[in-house]
């Protein structure tokens with residue numbers, strides 16, 4: 001690939017980010033950002049979950065393997081959980097998982113955890129901007145991304161494109 | 163200590179427990195298919211008690227076999243077997259009153275891979291333990307200091323005696339002073355991101371996904387393991403590096419705050435993969451962040467079954 005082509009590809013590349021947002025706080029925060037017409041980059045694909053405690057780390061790995069460039073998980077601030085303590089349990093899981101991903105050599109900036117309340121529409125916008133900026137610095141994800149080559153991939157492609 | 167007397171005592175204890183009806187089943191070790199192997203033994207009658215053996219090749223973690231038992235079980239337990247049983251108690255997987263822990267004085271089990279470096283294992287006809295040495299009968303007699311052939315987990319173990327036991331056979335082993343059980347993890351943490359990544363990629367390339375590590379682990383008790391699930395299928399069953407790597411991340415992570423570092427997974431691996439590095443990393447983090455060591459106290463809540471209001475949250479992005 002020529003240098004120019006690579007460059008132009010990189011310039012046209014936009015990260016795809018999967019955001020798992022809890023129903024009661026972060027999803028409502030994102031909603032508020034929308035209602036308030038707060039501008040933020042359109043790179044996130046939101047998946048609503050009942051609680052940050054619902055996040056199984058395998059969701060994160062699956063998203064990364066499927067080629068997302070980063071994953072964001074956000075829930076209610078500690079103390080605000082709709083289910084009282086879901087996010088406290090989740091916090092332990094996230095912290096340990098974060099350390100583990102770093103340990104196996106996944107670059108920092110592919111997985112984000114955050115707390116955003118239903119009143120923090122503006123913060124949600126800031127958060128997304130921050131995440132997108134960080135991921136743009138890193139470029140497209142390669143680690144853990146599963147690429148299928150050959151006949152299977154072609155067949156899948158045909159199925160997708162009809 | 164490994165001695166014939168302990169074996170005799172184990173047999174006698176098993177016999178009387180079964181005769182008195184205090185247990186329905188004794189889970190222990192019996193001679194395996196070759197001289198340097200033992201097999202798990204399920205003794206249900208007093209006559210069978212003479213099958214039981216006790217030697218440095220009693221390497222399986224017997225707590226694996228506690229899962230789903232309805233009868234009252236007597237468990238022959240090294241420090242790690244007992245701790246795995248305590249984890250099962252902490253997780254309410256077994257009833258305390260249906261478990262009798264028979265503590266045994268362990269002095270560390272032998273790593274057959276290490277033995278293979280200095281002796282042809284297939285030529286060994288018999289072995290014995292003489293104080294601190296392992297004496298192997300091949301064409302000639304080979305004497306090796308036990309210390310040199312212990313499994314890596316046993317080298318950093320400072321809990322050789324069961325922390326909880328109903329009966330203890332023999333005298334408790336002296337607990338060795340371990341300088342820093344996390345030395346290896348720390349030096350690995352010191353490597354660059356790329357180097358670490360390369361290491362795990364190579365590990366994943368070696369793995370044949372036989373799941374022996376999972377099957378040997380006393381903590382892997384799910385009726386349907388995530389790797390066997392097909393709906394949804396969380397990651398592929400192929401030997402592709404990305405799938406295998408995810409398997410290893412998840413296997414280790416599912417044991418976080420639960421792994422007692424018995425080393426059964428590493429010993430079971432036919433490809434010689436060192437699964438301890440990931441396990442130890444998680445142990446270290448759980449210990450540092452939550453001051454928790456699994457398998458010591460049946461009444462303590464597991465690390466991920468509880469929380470503190472001020473738990474550290476360095477992973478959180480503040481905006």
Ligand code: SF4
Nearest residue numbers: 379421423424425427
């Ligand atoms: S993960 Fe390995 S060392 Fe830890 S308890 Fe399971 S078998 Fe033992």
Ligand code: SF4
Nearest residue numbers: 369370372373375431
């Ligand atoms: S036992 Fe070894 S080869 Fe088999 S799945 Fe585990 S790590 Fe892979």
